[in-house]
Amino acid sequence: MKTHMNIRVLLLALSIVGISLLHYLTPLHLHYLHDIFQRLYYLPIILAAIWFGLRGGLTCSLAVSVAYAPHILFQWGGELTLEMEKYLEIVLYNIVGAVTGLLAQRERERSIELQKTAEGLEQSYKKLQEQSEQLIEIEKNLRSAEKLSTLGEMAAVLAHEIRNPLGSIRGTAEILKDDYRPGDAKYEFIDIQIRETERLNRVVEDFLRMARPLPTETVRCRVQAELETVVMLVSNDARERGVTLVLDTPSTDVVVNGNGEKLRQAFLNIAINSLQATPAGGRLTISTVLSRVDEAAAMCEIKFCDTGKGIDRESLPRIFEPFYTTKPDGTGLGLAITRKIIEGHGGTLNVESLVGLGTTVLVRLPVLPTEENL
Ligand SMILES: Nc1ncnc2c1ncn2[C@@H]1O[C@H](COP(=O)(O)OP(=O)(O)OP(=O)(O)O)[C@@H](O)[C@H]1O
Ligand SMILES: [Mg+2]
Structure with a gap:
């Protein structure tokens, strides 16, 4: 950019020097040539x-005036009345430089403004x-959510219908099984059949529990008490696995509004996953802290x-998927149920x-605004 500008300045300077030399070196009786050279000065001025812009045009016209003036004064005699036309030409050089510069400058400013508007338009576009793409994506998600919820309802009905025949299969x-003795191959087969039926039943029950809406009635639940029960329930499993189980809860009661049985089930799922x-040799620490959101919560x-x-x-975002x-x-x-x-x-x-x-699972629950909690 800078070299580009320097080349242009050099070109202008050379043309002014060249035209001036033509003036100074051409004999005065060839006045028609001088007339041509006089007009040639307009070329660098306009360029x-x-x-x-304005500054460039004026600087160039002034430079031309300075270069041309000694030629009028010393070679043509400088008589004002005789050389009036030449003096007027100098005035014209400066007027043309200023006017053309001003117009070119305005044009450039306008084109910059237009460019800015075009850029703004492109950004808005x-x-x-992007917004229309987002809308399409949201619409797609909504459609698939709608499909999923219908599918979920159908699956819940199906799960419910599967439970009854499962009970019959298990019973029969x-x-x-009573007809065979342990050790008999058929006894083992029937045992596998019962175990697998139980597993199937568990899946169906879990699924139904998830599909069923949460009961609305809630009571005051002590978080510590629920956690103590969970620890008691898994302590045996932890001992067998050689995992140290630590419960670290505050001494004052933390009370939440909820369904104790459900909360216990949620905590139990998380604790079992961790265990x-x-x-062996590892540790599971369950801790509770109370954090204030504002004055009232x-x-x-x-x-x-x-x-x-x-x-x-890669797996982390998927663990909540049913x-x-x-x-x-x-x-x-x-975790989906939890x-x-x-x-x-x-x-x-x-x-x-x-x-x-290791893994840290963080459960945050709004607590009841009791005196101990706040
Ligand atoms: N504490 C944890 N450490 C490592 N992986 C975990 C942990 N908790 C969950 N996961 C991963 O998340 C998956 C999903 O857990 P989730 O409890 O939903 O199902 P699950 O434990 O596999 O089966 P179940 O229905 O019997 O609980 C697990 O299979 C396991 O890969
Ligand atoms: Mg689990």
């Missing part, structure tokens, strides 16, 4: 005005395009922190994990 299998993921944060195998980045499991005998409904319960209580459920180091 300077177009290239550099892009924004509009148990009757058949299943933690190898507080949240209870319940953290399940394990030193298990962790969850990789039927997502990495366990051979898992149903993949545990999230439904927690969100049904106005809370949130978040999971952070580092592969090889």
